[in-house]
Amino acid sequence: MDQLCFDDALAIEGGVLELSRPPAGLDPQVALAAFATAQAAAGGFETAMDRAGRRIPCANVLTLSTSPRCSVRPVAEGLHVIFVPIGVAARLHAASRVLLRYWGKERRVRVHQSPIDPSRWDPRGVPPQLRPLLLEYDEPGEFWRGLAALEASVEPSAADADAQELTHLGLQFLLAHEFAHILHGHFELLERAEREDLGLTRLELLRGVEADADSTAAALSMLLLNDAVVAALARQEAAQFELGWLRLSYAVTMLFGVSDAQRRHFGAYRDCEYSHPAVRGELASRAAYESIGSHGREAWQIQDREGFTRCVRAFDDLLLDSMDGRFGKLEVGVESLAVHNMHHGMSLMGPTQKFIFDGLQSAMADRERVRALLPLFARRRKGAKRD
Ligand SMILES: [Zn+2]
Numbered sequence: 001m002d003q004l005c006f007d008d009a010l011a012i013e014g015g016v017l018e019l020s021r022p023p024a025g026l027d028p029q030v031a032l033a034a035f036a037t038a039q040a041a042a043g044g045f046e047t048a049m050d051r052a053g054r055r056i057p058c059a060n061v062l063t064l065s066t067s068p069r070c071s072v073r074p075v076a077e078g079l080h081v082i083f084v085p086i087g088v089a090a091r092l093h094a095a096s097r098v099l100l101r102y103w104g105k106e107r108r109v110r111v112h113q114s115p116i117d118p119s120r121w122d123p124r125g126v127p128p129q130l131r132p133l134l135l136e137y138d139e140p141g142e143f144w145r146g147l148a149a150l151e152a153s154v155e156p157s158a159a160d161a162d163a164q165e166l167t168h169l170g171l172q173f174l175l176a177h178e179f180a181h182i183l184h185g186h187f188e189l190l191e192r193a194e195r196e197d198l199g200l201t202r203l204e205l206l207r208g209v210e211a212d213a214d215s216t217a218a219a220l221s222m223l224l225l226n227d228a229v230v231a232a233l234a235r236q237e238a239a240q241f242e243l244g245w246l247r248l249s250y251a252v253t254m255l256f257g258v259s260d261a262q263r264r265h266f267g268a269y270r271d272c273e274y275s276h277p278a279v280r281g282e283l284a285s286r287a288a289y290e291s292i293g294s295h296g297r298e299a300w301q302i303q304d305r306e307g308f309t310r311c312v313r314a315f316d317d318l319l320l321d322s323m324d325g326r327f328g329k330l331e332v333g334v335e336s337l338a339v340h341n342m343h344h345g346m347s348l349m350g351p352t353q354k355f356i357f358d359g360l361q362s363a364m365a366d367r368e369r370v371r372a373l374l375p376l377f378a379r380r381r382k383g384a385k386r387d
Helices: 006-012 028-052 086-100 128-134 140-152 159-183 186-195 202-234 241-257 277-291 294-323 351-371 375-386
Strands: 058-063 071-074 080-085
Touching: 006 080, 028 058, 028 086, 028 159, 028 202, 058 086, 058 159, 071 159, 080 086, 080 159, 086 128, 086 140, 086 159, 086 241, 086 294, 128 140, 159 186, 159 202, 159 241, 186 202, 202 241, 202 277, 202 351, 241 277, 241 294, 277 294, 277 351
Parallel strands: 058 080
Antiparallel strands: 071 080
């Protein structure tokens, strides 16, 4: 397949964001922080490539797009480029601030909406003020005005510093997901599948590739976070692994919680390359656990459980407030839509819990089938046998 040149790919992705000319409605601090995250992640990815013994020319670029999704592609110049819409960072920042205002004031009411029953998609079912968090926009001005109004509705507080950290960790996770596609050779694998029979259907391959990218993103996020804590401690700055882990868990739960607003039920993910976001969150949690040494695992689990629980409680409060009309009224006759994806079951044995458990098992199986085909893992397997 012919590759686009960098400039053409960039134009398709919305053009470059110039920090000196941010779009009206975007907080310049959010743009600056996103730039710093992208820079720091690029440095971390260099280290990851060194550790993997695999150097691949890659770059990341912040674009003007308001999309909620990052993307990656090889371009004709021989580079792999990760495109990071500034809309992603701005949405994460607003979501963090909106959710953190419930911290310490959680009502602890579980709002049970079944993700197993098919739900009908209607963008009018999203409360008007929350639309810039959840919907995609054709008109950038409308998106930025809506997001600025939502940001302005949250009183500034001490939690804003935490919101910045959550935005950083969420964005870093998404960048790491795209980088994993590069590092693990997913593009080469998909190309190989065009020429030869690899024993997997196209859908199985894509599902395995995405599960591998999510797992790797979790492991890389853990690595980058831990390296940042070690570096801060070396500078004699205040930093704690536990607080970092709590934030990482909250940030990952949050970003999967607000993803893919139009598809809330499990059935919608049967024939698509991704698992349901609740399953993706579980997979990330498991992969982060497996990526750290046994001495840190118990402490991670405690923070992970806390971060997940606090984020889900905030989502439930957000949903309660949405149903109460706090984020704007819906048109008469329009059914309200769940504002998040994290509808875990009411009991450990509940049907939702079983769907998540089964989904996690099959995502891990998909990932392992793809890893068995990837040269990077073949080298690791050989290395493991030698030791
Ligand atoms: Zn992906």
